[in-house]
Amino acid sequence: MQHFFNDTSRVVTDVLYAASHLAPLRIADPQSGVRILIRRDWERDTLGQRQVAVLSGGGAGHEPAHAGFIGEGMLTGVISGSLFASPSMDAVLAAIREVCGPAGCLLVVKNYTGDRLNFGLAAEHARREGLKVAMVIVADDISLPDTPQPRGLAGTLLIHKIAGYHAQQQDSLENIQALAQHACERMASMGMALTPATLPGQARPDRSPELGLGIHNEPGARHIVPDSARDAMSHVVTPLATTLEARGHTDNWIALLNNLGSCSTQEMGVLAASLIDGLDPARLTQFIGPAPLMTSLDMHGFSVTLMATDDAMLTALRAPTDAPAWPGVQDVRQPDTFTPNLVARNGALQDSAPQATNATAALTQVLSVLRDARDDLDGLDAQSGDGDAGSSLVEGADAIEQALTAGRLDTAHPERLFAGLGQCLATGMGGSSGVLLSILMTATATALEHRNLVDSLWQGVERMQTYGGARLGDRTLLDALIPALQALQRDATLTEAAQAARQGAAHTATLSRARAGRAAYVPDSALEGVVDPGAEAVARVFETLARCL
Structure with missing residues (x-):
């Protein structure tokens, strides 16, 4: 039909x-x-x-x-x-x-x-x-x-x-x-x-674009190729x-x-x-x-x-x-225009931002690892999504690197560091993943004004779940992030948190049913034995931090 x-x-x-x-x-x-x-x-x-x-x-x-x-x-x-x-x-x-x-x-x-x-x-x-x-x-x-x-x-x-x-x-x-x-x-x-009209029950006539044709499919005055x-x-x-x-x-x-x-x-x-x-x-x-x-x-x-x-x-x-x-x-009139208030977009970054040597070095290593993981993550995503998870993360990493190189990302104050990361991801990383990670960083930054780092990261995770709809076991990056935070909440070391993140990422390969993201729209058979690319990226980030800090 x-x-x-x-x-x-x-x-x-x-x-x-x-x-x-x-x-x-x-x-x-x-x-x-x-x-x-x-x-x-x-x-x-x-x-x-x-x-x-x-x-x-x-x-x-x-x-x-x-x-x-x-x-x-x-x-x-x-x-x-x-x-x-x-x-x-x-x-x-x-x-x-x-x-x-x-x-x-x-x-x-x-x-x-x-x-x-x-x-x-x-x-x-x-x-x-x-x-x-x-x-x-x-x-x-x-x-x-x-x-x-x-x-x-x-x-x-x-x-x-x-x-x-x-x-x-x-x-x-x-x-x-x-x-x-x-x-x-x-x-x-x-x-x-x-193209001309198709009469019910008939094939569409094969004609090139026409100027001046009639409303009964009559030929036009001349053929054109706009x-x-x-x-x-x-x-x-x-x-x-x-x-x-x-x-x-x-x-x-x-x-x-x-x-x-x-x-x-x-x-x-x-x-x-x-x-x-x-x-x-x-x-x-x-x-x-x-x-x-x-x-x-x-x-x-x-x-x-x-x-x-x-x-x-x-x-x-x-x-x-x-x-x-x-x-x-x-x-028909010329539209009235206004100047939108975009000050908040640039508020988290500043010229000559304070730097903490260890934090800057660790962040630089994380960005390098994400770039190196691009092909692996894209390959995982190609089996469960649209094949651009690694490429999107590299976009985000490049935006962070640009701010870091320009000296505009404050690495000396955690709340300003996370706020700056949130801004870079919001503007530099495409797709819903960029928005979700920006929510995580921005909500964490807000919580850091009154809480410690681990509790603030939990606040960020809760906001991600509120806006994104995913939960533990839904085959997303949360399946690696939440186990790592649970370990840190028990006063585990970063190495132990990285191990928990790795185990959580590996567990996603046993989950054949995704409940969030593009993977939720692919057959279960396409997910069997495949690690979620977001969870894999989180595991690599924690492993890098464990080595550097």
């Missing part, structure tokens, strides 16, 4: 079924053979008496368009066809009959042949029945400048919003049609995709801006950034930043999205619509609506 579908022939039916359950809508009886959704509160003989109904629709596969934009202040209803196929004339006419009261009905139609013909023929039949119907055709695509019929893209949603607002204000059909047409003339859209999101956005934004300028619209632009289907949230965020950076901030004043608004199934691409707004249009776009998919309008 490549996609989460049930029956590929029922995809549209299933989607509309869900929409009708989750929003205040009325849906045409499935037995009718037409796909129509209408606002639940709309009555043509009451609301339709004083408000123009606004209908739109087209082929399915562009979700949330169009059903997601039904609501007060936006669409009255929609008519859906099959995937990428226009609804029939009969379906459109049935929708008009359902919503059109004395105030009339406006059809908002994307400029595709099938939509124009079926909506147009339905409008003619409706007029013969005495219904008051007008139409606006949206042709916002500028990627094919020589075509006599530019396609309708995501800019259609702006027309939905403007027409829906003025309908809510009880403007006349003629006035709403004129305002919608005015908005059409002030906007331009273009799309770009790395080297970054910024480059891709530039290919789209530059002709859009040029088009608006050529029409005499040079300021007060609003941008709509539309996800064509399968761009990740991160990709859309980067594209939004590229769009904002790619336009003059004095021109781009409002922003809609980034969001999936008019998609093309799972097309991996985006489209941008630029519209030059005036006060009336901006009022309409900003007005509230309960249409579930409308994301609202955001102002």
Whole structure:
């Protein structure tokens, strides 16, 4: 299974079924053979008496368009066809009959042949029945400048919003049609995709990235090979801006950034930043999205619509609506900045820090042992984790060595030594291990202000357990550290503590079930006979200290 579908022939039916359950809508009886959704509160003989109904629709596969934009202040209803196929004339006419009261009905139609013909023929039949119907055709695509019929893209949603607002204000059909047409003339859209859409049950077409492709998988204006999101956005934004300028619209632009289907949230965020950076901030004043608004199934691409707004249009776009998919309008402005307080990060290190010869020498030996153990520890970690335990410890050792060489690590005062070690590990050692060891050192440093070294190290261990969640027997560095501290608490020598740490590390090879760290996610069989790399590192540290002190 490549996609989460049930029956590929029922995809549209299933989607509309869900929409009708989750929003205040009325849906045409499935037995009718037409796909129509209408606002639940709309009555043509009451609301339709004083408000123009606004209908739109087209082929399915562009979700949330169009059903997601039904609501007060936006669409009255929609008519859906099959995937990428226009609804029939009969379906459109049935929708008009359902919503059109004395105030009339406006059809908002994307400029595709099938939509124009079926909506147009339905409008003619409706007029013969005495219904008051007008139409606006949206042709916002500028990627094919020589075509006599530019396609309708995501800019259609702006027309939905403007027409829906003025309908809510009880403007006349003629006035709403004129305002919608005015908005059409002030906007331009273009799309770009790395891969085309995949129709349910079919293989994805093998095509290279395209600029200016349509929302029905039509070929683009040309193939391009963008080297970054910024480059891709530039290919789209530059002709859009040029088009608006050529029409005499040079300021007060609003941008709509539309996800064509399968761009990740991160990709859309980067594209939004590229769009904002790619336009003059004095021109781009409002922003809609980034969001999936008019998609093309799972097309991996985006489209941008630029519209030059005036006060009336901006009022309409900003007005509230309960249409579930409308994301609202955001102002584009330079962000306010502040200077974060980072003083505490550097507080544990100081220039010309006091040095204790024995402590400095012992620490230097420990750092050397950790560097020499890199390959061994990485090898152990490769069997139970991601193979970087030794490399991460060397990062931490290098950060400590740098502070030690610069004379910024105080080795003469234990509480300042442990605080400095905690800072070096927090900033210089990656991954969760660096954070956990920094917690151990920092909590020990705090406790040293009132306790002896062994009791303070216990305090550090307790904090590690609180934040990290590991316990003795969970196959972590604690399985070597805790036995060593237990020995020291019994007034054992460092040599005896080192032996306890070694025994604890060796015991981890008999533990086939890890309960913390990445090893907790690997099969038990992968851990059998393998010493935990963290415990091994602790054992080597204690053995080094026993030799040096």
